Each structure stands twice: as C-alpha cells, then as structure tokens.
Amino acid sequence: MSMDIEVLEDSRHHRYVLNMGPQHPSTHGVLRVLLELEGEYAMELLPVLGYGHRCHEKIAEFKPAKSFMPNTARMDYLGALIYNQGFAQLLEKAAGIEVPERVEYIRVMASELNRIQSHLLWYGAYLLDLGAFTPIMYAFDDREHILDILEDVTGSRLTYCYFRVGxxxxxIDDKFVTSTRAFxxxxxxxFPMYEDLVNGNVxxxxxxxxxxxxxxxxxARYGITGPMLRGTGVAYDLRRAEPYSIYSEFDFEIPTETKGDCMASFLVRFREMEQSLRIIEQALDRLPEGPIMAAKVPKKLKIPAGDYNSSVEAPRGELSYYLVSDGSDVPYRLKVRTPSYSNLSVVPEMCQGMLxxxxxxxxxxxxxVIPEIDR
Amino acid sequence: MDINKVKKQWQELSTAVEDIDYAVSGYDYSVCLERDKVRDFAAMMLDEGFYLVDLMAVHVTPAIEVVYQFAHFETRCRVMARAFVDDQVEISTISDIYQGANWHERETRDFHGVVFVGHPYLEPLILAEEDVDLKPLLKEEAKLQDVDAVRRQPPEPAPEPKAKPEPKPEAKPEAVKSQEQS
Incomplete structure (x- = not known):
C-alpha cells in the first residue's frame, strides 16, 4: 500500500480519472468518489457528497423541536435508536425533564440491540465487499432476531421512532425479556463460529x-471517532468518557487494538458486540418497575434561550446534536454532527497511493452510512 | 492535559472564557474569540491533543457566528469556541491545521455563505454546484435574532418555570371563578 512505485515515462502509464459510484455497491449508498488512477494505484481521491441531502437541519428550524424525532432515525438508518437517544436527551437536558429509571433501562437495552444489529450488518456487508458471500447470510440470520424483537416494541424494523421526550x-413486556435472553x-x-469461519481466514x-x-x-486532526479510533489504541467511548443515561452503572469493557489498520477496527467492532450483550444482560437483570413516561412533559416544549449539546456513542462514533434556542419551542439552529462525515473525510489522505x-x-x-453524511 | 495551563492559554487568545454547567448544556467551556485569533487557537488546541468535533455557523445579528467544537480523548473537556465573521462574511480557514475542518468549512460555505480565507478547495459539498448562492440556512429578516437573544439568559437561570407554562392559565381561570362564586 505504500507509495514506492516507479513512474514510467511510457505513455501506457498515464494517469486517468475513474468515477466510483454514486451507484457502486461497495460505497453502500449514493457516494461518489473520483479516483485518479495510475495503473491500479489510486493517487488522488475526491469524495463527492450530497446525493442524499434531505435538508434535515433546515426542516428542524420550521417545526417544534419535539416533532423532529422521526427525522433523527432517517439520518442513520442503522443506528436509529441511538440517534433517538441523543435527541431525546438533548431536549430533556434543555427543558430540565427527569426521566424515570425504567425508561433509562429500556433505552439502554434497545440502543445496544440496535448497535449489535448495525455491527452485524456491517460484518456481513464488509465481507461481501471483500468477496466472501456466505457470512452475510449468517449475519442477517442473527440480525433478523433483533429486528423481530425491536419490531414488537417499537412497531418498525429500521427507522425507529421509539423514544419520546421524557x-x-x-x-416492554415479558416477551421482550424472554426473546432478548434467548437472543x-x-x-x-x-461468535466462535464467526471466528473460526472468518476472523482467522488467510x-x-x-x-x-x-x-x-x-x-x-x-x-485528532480529522475528528475520527468510534471503532476506527479505538483501533489505534485510544480507549475513547462516550459511554465511558461522558457517561450519559445510566451507562456508568454497567460493567463493560472498551475493546481496543493498537495497529490502527483495517484489521484493528474489524476486531474492535467484532468484540463490541459481546460487550453490548453484556450491557443488555445486566440491564435485564436489574430492570426496575415504574412508569415509562416522565410525569410532566408540556405539550408545547419551550426550550430556554441558550445553546445545548448532546453527544452519544453511535455505532460509527460520536454523534453530537448542537441546538441554539431563542426561547421558543422551535429550534433556532440545530446542527447534527454525524460520525461518518468526519470518518469519511480522512479517505483522501488514508487511501493515497493504495491499490x-x-x-x-x-x-x-x-x-x-451515507444518509447520515448527507443528512 | 493540564486544564489550568490550557485555560491560561485560552485567556491569552480570547476575549472571554466561561465555565458552563455540563449537566444542563452538555459542554464544559465557552470561549469567545476575535476572528484573527482563530488560527492561533486551533493550533494551540491541536498541540494540547484536542480533536475537532464540529464546525458550524449560526446566523445572528450583528454578524454570522462560527462555532468550533473541540473535545479531548483523555479527559472530559468539551469546548465551544465562537468567532464572528467580518463585513465581507469572511474568516480564516483552519483546514490546514485540522484537516477535518475542510469539509465542515465547505458545508458552512454552502449553507451560510461564509467564506473561509485560505481554504484550498471551497467548492459546494452538500449542495449541488448550481445552488452555490442558495445559502439555505440564512434566516429571513423576520426570524433573525440578535446574538444576545440566543445566549443563556442570566436573570432566570432555572429552566423549570419556563419548561412548564401550562399550569398557569389553568390556575388563573379557577381563581377567577372562585372569586365570582364567593
């Protein structure tokens, strides 16, 4: 992958530009990358974004903040519940709403199931990119169980809008508990089968x-977070670094690797699934009884003037909502910082000179996940 | 990272450093910068190991405000740095210090029309090329607020009385009724 290639004066070795995408299967969405190639080596890369831009930030400025919740799920369709969590938390903080304990447990369990689901899809799709067709069948088989569990409680299978302000x-019912334990x-x-089949494969x-x-x-220069960062040896996970919800009460590890290459982030993601299972297990054991809605959530939720930030650990890294309010119930400005956006921006540097x-x-x-980049 | 040392450096570079209540606002410090200090500030933050979380603009009067968000991998220290653009809607780029700012600045150029001086490739990123002058997130005259109107209001710091305005109108008619009855 290094750059030690001899540039021949021969006319057969000139540079040319290749368009990868916007409909290329390995870009997983409508992303276009302009590749300047020299033979089989990519000398320059220029990602072209915006094919899936749906003006979410503009929409947010035109309706009450509470009704923005369904939009959050449509940014990252694989981590919808975690996007719900970040936004619900933002408004709860801003308006000073106390969330009942049972709600926090339900949210944590649903979010972690969502995280595993996202990682399983990545696992299958990534290996498919690399030419292994079988693993996606196994991964989707497992993922289906999560979708069924979440469908029962949330009513949808992908773009969940399950969390409310407060x-x-x-x-959740007994069926959720038993089927989650079974899952x-x-x-x-x-996991041992996945490891035997895939992780050790030459x-x-x-x-x-x-x-x-x-x-x-x-x-740090690009703002890369999530499993890619943890693959470089930095144990930075917002569930631990800035514990939100009730994550500080659970015993879990933050998997890290040191090399920072693709294998490192691969292993980090793989091990994170086990840690999410541990969190769900502990939450199921301690699940308290109680209401599922805060006592007093006003219909018209006025947000006191000022600015608010809410950061959560999405499957791909740090998700931040930044809200500027002028005191009304409609956000004055809402900025969503999505992890894939910063993670993708490293590609021109990371991939320069690669095959x-x-x-x-x-x-x-x-x-x-391209929709979260384009928003 | 030594927070006191870092804070001292902030104070030298900025006009105001404010401690923020994390439990309510979700970040720790607010730093107001003059626009010519933005690059020095970014270089200093990179030296101290901060990463760039986000870069965005907020349309207020007297000028568009550019907000830089930084955080640290080792300790919890989330910082919002703010600077106003000048009359030409220009501000210096930090994309050569924090390369991650490159796309954020292009996006801000798309949405608010802020020109980042020294940016290597300030072309539309999220919007299409033909929408280069659209600037969709600029506020219309009627909705545009002064910068003080979107800052935390010191006289009423408790958010709760503001968060539940409903009980008041209910309470009043009842009181009036009981007076009439008596």
Missing part, C-alpha cells in the same frame, strides 16, 4: 492487515 412510546444465548454461541488477513493505517494524531482493491477494504472499514 420516555418511550410503549412499555443473547444464541449470538454468544455463534485471505481476510491479507486484505486487512497493514491496510489503511491510522494514528491517534490523524484521528484500488485496498481502497475498497479501507472504505468498507469505515462502516459508512
């Missing part, structure tokens, strides 16, 4: 090790 829309056992029993190792290396300094096939490995390791 609570959740529907209480935890099932997924745990599948082809996978050759495609991932030493490809797309990052350092903590590069991450084209390694560019696919490196971009896949970002776990891109």
């Amino acid at each position: 609570g959740v829309s529907k209480d 935890i056992d099932r997924l745990r029993s599948r 082809i996978l190792q050759k495609r991932l090790i030493d490809v797309g290396e990052l350092t903590p300094h590069i991450c 084209l096939s390694d560019v696919v490995s490196a971009m896949g390791s970002l776990d891109l």
Whole structure:
C-alpha cells in the first residue's frame, strides 16, 4: 500500500480519472468518489457528497423541536435508536425533564440491540465487499432476531421512532425479556463460529492487515471517532468518557487494538458486540418497575434561550446534536454532527497511493452510512 | 492535559472564557474569540491533543457566528469556541491545521455563505454546484435574532418555570371563578 512505485515515462502509464459510484455497491449508498488512477494505484481521491441531502437541519428550524424525532432515525438508518437517544436527551437536558429509571433501562437495552444489529450488518456487508458471500447470510440470520424483537416494541424494523421526550412510546413486556435472553444465548454461541469461519481466514488477513493505517494524531486532526479510533489504541467511548443515561452503572469493557489498520477496527467492532450483550444482560437483570413516561412533559416544549449539546456513542462514533434556542419551542439552529462525515473525510489522505482493491477494504472499514453524511 | 495551563492559554487568545454547567448544556467551556485569533487557537488546541468535533455557523445579528467544537480523548473537556465573521462574511480557514475542518468549512460555505480565507478547495459539498448562492440556512429578516437573544439568559437561570407554562392559565381561570362564586 505504500507509495514506492516507479513512474514510467511510457505513455501506457498515464494517469486517468475513474468515477466510483454514486451507484457502486461497495460505497453502500449514493457516494461518489473520483479516483485518479495510475495503473491500479489510486493517487488522488475526491469524495463527492450530497446525493442524499434531505435538508434535515433546515426542516428542524420550521417545526417544534419535539416533532423532529422521526427525522433523527432517517439520518442513520442503522443506528436509529441511538440517534433517538441523543435527541431525546438533548431536549430533556434543555427543558430540565427527569426521566424515570425504567425508561433509562429500556433505552439502554434497545440502543445496544440496535448497535449489535448495525455491527452485524456491517460484518456481513464488509465481507461481501471483500468477496466472501456466505457470512452475510449468517449475519442477517442473527440480525433478523433483533429486528423481530425491536419490531414488537417499537412497531418498525429500521427507522425507529421509539423514544419520546421524557420516555418511550410503549412499555416492554415479558416477551421482550424472554426473546432478548434467548437472543443473547444464541449470538454468544455463534461468535466462535464467526471466528473460526472468518476472523482467522488467510485471505481476510491479507486484505486487512497493514491496510489503511491510522494514528491517534490523524484521528485528532480529522475528528475520527468510534471503532476506527479505538483501533489505534485510544480507549475513547462516550459511554465511558461522558457517561450519559445510566451507562456508568454497567460493567463493560472498551475493546481496543493498537495497529490502527483495517484489521484493528474489524476486531474492535467484532468484540463490541459481546460487550453490548453484556450491557443488555445486566440491564435485564436489574430492570426496575415504574412508569415509562416522565410525569410532566408540556405539550408545547419551550426550550430556554441558550445553546445545548448532546453527544452519544453511535455505532460509527460520536454523534453530537448542537441546538441554539431563542426561547421558543422551535429550534433556532440545530446542527447534527454525524460520525461518518468526519470518518469519511480522512479517505483522501488514508487511501493515497493504495491499490484500488485496498481502497475498497479501507472504505468498507469505515462502516459508512451515507444518509447520515448527507443528512 | 493540564486544564489550568490550557485555560491560561485560552485567556491569552480570547476575549472571554466561561465555565458552563455540563449537566444542563452538555459542554464544559465557552470561549469567545476575535476572528484573527482563530488560527492561533486551533493550533494551540491541536498541540494540547484536542480533536475537532464540529464546525458550524449560526446566523445572528450583528454578524454570522462560527462555532468550533473541540473535545479531548483523555479527559472530559468539551469546548465551544465562537468567532464572528467580518463585513465581507469572511474568516480564516483552519483546514490546514485540522484537516477535518475542510469539509465542515465547505458545508458552512454552502449553507451560510461564509467564506473561509485560505481554504484550498471551497467548492459546494452538500449542495449541488448550481445552488452555490442558495445559502439555505440564512434566516429571513423576520426570524433573525440578535446574538444576545440566543445566549443563556442570566436573570432566570432555572429552566423549570419556563419548561412548564401550562399550569398557569389553568390556575388563573379557577381563581377567577372562585372569586365570582364567593
């Protein structure tokens, strides 16, 4: 992947521009990348964004803040509940609403199920990018169980709008508890199989090790967070660094690797699923009884003038909502900082001089969700 | 990172450093900058190991405000730095210090028309090329607020009386009724 290639004066070795996307399968959405190639090496890369821009920030300035909740789910369709969490938390902080304990437990469990679901999809789709067709079938088989569990409580399978300001829309029942416990056992029993089948595979190792290396300094310059950052050895996870909700009450580890290459972030994501299972398990054991909605949530939620920030750990890294209020119930300005946006911006530096096939490995390791970049 | 040392550096570079209540606002410090100090500030933050979380603009009077958000990997220290653009709606780029700012600045140029002087490639990013003059997040005259109107209001710091305005109108008619009855 290094840049030691001899540039020949021969006319057969001139540079040319290749358009990858916007409909390329390995960009996982409508992302276009202009590649300036020299033979099979990508010398310059220029991502072109905006094909999926839906003006979410503009929409937010035209309606009461509470009714923006469904929009959050449509930014990151794989981490919808965590986007719900960030936004609910933002308004609760701003308006001083206390959330009942049971709600926090339900939110944590639903969010962590959502995180596993996102990682499973990444696992299957990434390996598909790398030419392994079978793993996606296994991953989707497991993922289906989560979708069924969440469908029962939230009513939808992908773009959840389950959290409300001050609570959740529907209480969980015994079926949720039993099926979640069954799922935890099932997924745990599948991990050794995944490891045997995939993680030790020679082809996978050759495609991932030493490809797309990052350092903590590069991450700071680009604002890279999430599993990519943890792959460089920095144990930075907002669930631990700025504990929101009730994450400080759970015992879980933050998996890290040191090398910062694609293999490192691959392993970090893989191990994170186990940690999410641990959190869900502890939450199920301690699940308290109680109301699922805060006592007094005004119909018209006026947000005191000022600015508010709410940051949560989404499956791909740090998600921040920044809200500026002029005292009315409609946000004056809402900015959503999405993790994939910053993570993708490193691609021109990370992939410079790479083989084209390694560019696919490196971009896949970002776990891109394009709608959250374009918003 | 030594927070006291960092704070001293902020004070040298900025016009005001304010401690913020994390429990309510979700960040720790607010730093107001003169626009010519933005690059020095960014360089100093990178030296101290801060990463760039976000960069955005807020349309207020007297001028558009550019907000830089920084945080730290090791300790909780979330900082909002603010600077106003000049009459030409211009401010210096920090994209050579924090490369992650490159796209944020292009996006801010799309949405608010802020020109980042020294940016290597200030072309539309999120919007289409033909919408280069659209600037969709600029406020219309009627909705535009003064910068003081979107700052925390010191006289009424408790958010709760503001958060529940409903009980008041209910209470009043009842009181009136009981007076009439008596």
